[in-house]
Amino acid sequence: xxxxxxxxxxxxxxxxxxxxxxxLRESVERAFGRKKTAPTAAVKDSRIANDRMGPEPNTFWGLxxxxxxxxxxxxxxILGRNGAGKSTLLKxxxxxxxxxSGRAILRGRVVSLLEVGTGFHPELTGRENxxxxxxxxxxxxxxxxxxxxxxxxxxxxxxxxxxxxKRYSSGMYVRLAFAVAAHLEPxxxxxxxxxxxxxxxxxxxCLGKMDEVATKHGRTVFFVSHNISAVSALCDNVxxxxxxxxxxxxxxxxxxxxxxxxxxxxxxxxxxxVVWPDDASAPGNQFASLCGIKLCGxxxxxxxxFEADEPFFVEVHFKARQRLRGxxxxxxxxxxxxxxxxxxxxxxxxxxxxxxxxxxxTCHIPGxxxxxxxxxxxxxxGIPGDRMLIEQADYLEVTIGGxxxxxxxxxxYSWPGVxxxxxxxxxxxxxxxxxxRSAG
Amino acid sequence: MLVMAEVAAPQEYExxxxxxxxxxxxxxxxxxxxxxxxxxxxxxxFISRYKQTVLGPLxxxxxxxxxxxVYVVIFGGIAGIPTDGIPRLLFYLCGxxxxxxxxxxxxxxxxxxxxxAHLFGKVYFPRLIVPVSIIMANVIAFALQFIPFVAALLFYxxxxxxxxxxHLTWYVLLAPLVLLHVALLSFGVSLWLSASxxxxxxxxxxxxxxxxxxxxxxxxxxxxxxxxxxxxxxIWINPMSVPVEAFRICLLGHGxxxxxxxxxxxxxxxxxxxxxxxxxxxxxxxxxDSV
Numbered sequence: 001x002x003x004x005x006x007x008x009x010x011x012x013x014x015x016x017x018x019x020x021x022x023x024l025r026e027s028v029e030r031a032f033g034r035k036k037t038a039p040t041a042a043v044k045d046s047r048i049a050n051d052r053m054g055p056e057p058n059t060f061w062g063l064x065x066x067x068x069x070x071x072x073x074x075x076x077x078i079l080g081r082n083g084a085g086k087s088t089l090l091k092x093x094x095x096x097x098x099x100x101s102g103r104a105i106l107r108g109r110v111v112s113l114l115e116v117g118t119g120f121h122p123e124l125t126g127r128e129n130x131x132x133x134x135x136x137x138x139x140x141x142x143x144x145x146x147x148x149x150x151x152x153x154x155x156x157x158x159x160x161x162x163x164x165x166k167r168y169s170s171g172m173y174v175r176l177a178f179a180v181a182a183h184l185e186p187x188x189x190x191x192x193x194x195x196x197x198x199x200x201x202x203x204x205x206c207l208g209k210m211d212e213v214a215t216k217h218g219r220t221v222f223f224v225s226h227n228i229s230a231v232s233a234l235c236d237n238v239x240x241x242x243x244x245x246x247x248x249x250x251x252x253x254x255x256x257x258x259x260x261x262x263x264x265x266x267x268x269x270x271x272x273x274v275v276w277p278d279d280a281s282a283p284g285n286q287f288a289s290l291c292g293i294k295l296c297g298x299x300x301x302x303x304x305x306f307e308a309d310e311p312f313f314v315e316v317h318f319k320a321r322q323r324l325r326g327x328x329x330x331x332x333x334x335x336x337x338x339x340x341x342x343x344x345x346x347x348x349x350x351x352x353x354x355x356x357x358x359x360x361x362t363c364h365i366p367g368x369x370x371x372x373x374x375x376x377x378x379x380x381x382g383i384p385g386d387r388m389l390i391e392q393a394d395y396l397e398v399t400i401g402g403x404x405x406x407x408x409x410x411x412x413y414s415w416p417g418v419x420x421x422x423x424x425x426x427x428x429x430x431x432x433x434x435x436x437r438s439a440g
Numbered sequence: 441m442l443v444m445a446e447v448a449a450p451q452e453y454e455x456x457x458x459x460x461x462x463x464x465x466x467x468x469x470x471x472x473x474x475x476x477x478x479x480x481x482x483x484x485x486f487i488s489r490y491k492q493t494v495l496g497p498l499x500x501x502x503x504x505x506x507x508x509x510v511y512v513v514i515f516g517g518i519a520g521i522p523t524d525g526i527p528r529l530l531f532y533l534c535g536x537x538x539x540x541x542x543x544x545x546x547x548x549x550x551x552x553x554x555x556x557a558h559l560f561g562k563v564y565f566p567r568l569i570v571p572v573s574i575i576m577a578n579v580i581a582f583a584l585q586f587i588p589f590v591a592a593l594l595f596y597x598x599x600x601x602x603x604x605x606x607h608l609t610w611y612v613l614l615a616p617l618v619l620l621h622v623a624l625l626s627f628g629v630s631l632w633l634s635a636s637x638x639x640x641x642x643x644x645x646x647x648x649x650x651x652x653x654x655x656x657x658x659x660x661x662x663x664x665x666x667x668x669x670x671x672x673x674x675i676w677i678n679p680m681s682v683p684v685e686a687f688r689i690c691l692l693g694h695g696x697x698x699x700x701x702x703x704x705x706x707x708x709x710x711x712x713x714x715x716x717x718x719x720x721x722x723x724x725x726x727x728x729d730s731v
Contacts, residue, residue, distance in 0.1 A: 097725070
């Protein structure tokens with residue numbers, strides 16, 4: 001059988017710092033040779049590996065010589081760190097942007113779902129938006145009309161069909177948008193992170209629908225997600241991309257374990273502590289950088305094993321290199337399988353303005369919250385709605401042990417669940433006579 | 441059943457993705473495939489503009505009347521600019537027909553990439569659909585704008601004896617051609633503006649002045665006959681002069697145009713449209729990496 005997708009040495013070159021349109025003045029200055037320096041403010045970015053640098057200064061390969069082929073009916077997951085090139089690959093395959101070199105052949109209609117509800121117009125009604133959104137995705141009017149009832153049924157918003165979607169709740173909006181997408185019938189479906197929205201029940205329904213699309217209808221699905229459990233449940237095989245290059249393609253289990261073993265960033269790591277002695281290797285940029293992260297008990301000595309009953313601290317030591325307004329950390333605890341246990345932010349406790357200098361932000365993790373298992377500790381630092389200062393990454397692993405706060409008689413087994421918080425129970429015996437009276 | 445047939449024959453579709461070469465490859469076939477989207481976008485533009493307004497599409501009727509009334513006071517009453525013996529209101533309404541269609545087209549069409557950056561970043565469809573849909577949607581506005589003009593024309597012709605130089609001639613049949621001329625010209629200008637504003641955001645701020653100045657240079661509120669020989673060249677380099685004056689010839693039976701001017705203006709429109717297409721396509725390939 002001919003592969004439905006053939007990708008041959010696909011590469012894409014980006015210019016550093018030109019994320020955001022250039023200004024006329026710059027071009028004019030460049031044209032008249034008045035500006036001798038680089039065209040855009042060169043960001044010295046240690047995160048860009050040397051082999052990713054492009055042929056000219058200030059360029060880098062978003063994607064470099066990626067080749068693979070996919071058979072009809074395969075569901076391929078794409079894994080990789082932030083900035084590894086996953087989204088660039090999807091954008092090229094969905095023809096949103098052109099590659100710099102190489103080529104890809106797609107045999108069949110392609111629909112890319114890089115977001116749900118693309119092109120929804122707030123003033124139009126649900127009904128009007130179904131048609132508009134379907135057409136934007138490449139459906140013919142007749143096709144949409146034929147599936148209209150199914151779409152409405154799947155979306156569960158039939159009573160609000162003639163209401164403008166700006167009056168919808170976000171849940172309804174997402175349901176309607178996904179319903180349209182789920183009823184497209186392309187041979188190739190490209191999906192990026194769209195399941196991150198919607199409530200759990202609807203997410204499940206969507207995953208089921210995708211599974212059905214792939215297995216029953218034999219369509220090819222590309223699935224980029226950070227939801228590792230969804231990736232391993234849905235995908236036949238998974239492709240790992242790092243630094244813009246193809247790394248491996250194997251069964252979900254093999255790739256996921258490789259992915260996790262390779263994602264702890266460099267740094268001088270000892271138990272319960274990671275320290276970056278020099279600025280060059282530290283995660284960060286010209287705005288802020290990390291100096292170190294430490295897990296410790298009240299004694300301040302770094303350690304990587306804690307009792308489930310006992311509280312502990314996560315200390316983040318960082319440097320503000322410029323005056324920052326409204327910056328905050330998001331601390332993220334996730335399981336080794338990649339499921340997020342919880343995220344905590346210092347948003348409410350952080351200074352409104354950080355003058356340049358060194359800071360320490362400490363998070364108190366209460367006892368009787370985590371389960372007895374291993375967690376990965378990650379964080380990102382940013383100014384919400386403005387810019388990302390340090391991208392999300394996992395830095396440390398921590399083991400929670402002890403008897404656990406809901407002590408079981410089987411010490412080797414923990415309770416299921418990503419966390420195991422202390423909850424209160426109240427048990428009492430109700431008088432039987434009272435029960436009988438209320439029943440009568 | 442049609443749906444099933446299409447899905448069952450995937451071999452029909454083979455998409456090759458590679459860096460594009462050449463100056464001009466218009467995806468005609470694809471454009472045709474997406475014709476339903478074109479009509480839905482036309483519908484969207486029209487509907488969404490008037491949702492939650494009390495008067496709705498009536499604004500299309502009111503807006504030129506208000507503008508023309510202001511002109512009657514300022515350009516006619518205060519400045520005293522003659523109108524070739526045509527009732528002032530009628531003269532301005534006629535001038536605004538072509539000009540409004542043009543300026544609406546280039547204001548929205550000229551920001552195609554900037555206004556749709558989000559959409560273009562998430563899904564592929566032939567990008568040309570957007571400027572074309574804008575030009576089509578504005579034809580509806582043009583048709584509505586025609587109503588007050590016709591009403592005024594009938595009023596002056598039938599109810600009063602002040603119609604002056606207004607004559608209905610067979611030229612009226614050429615009016616659609618003039619509209620087509622404006623459509624082509626504004627298409628070309630929109631493409632150029634879209635391409636340049638995508639690359640240089642600064643130009644967005646310039647656009648509104650360009651439109652204002654352009655209007656001053658176009659015989660909307662003065663007749664071409666008023667332009668002295670010394671300034672004739674200004675009319676020649678402004679491709680909008682000809683259609684605005686041509687509307688007057690077609691609809692009011694009065695105006696001054698030389699065949700050379702018509703040829704120059706048409707040629708300009710064609711050149712702008714073709715070069716605009718080239719510029720637009722150069723930008724659309726990778727615009728999403730930078731907007």
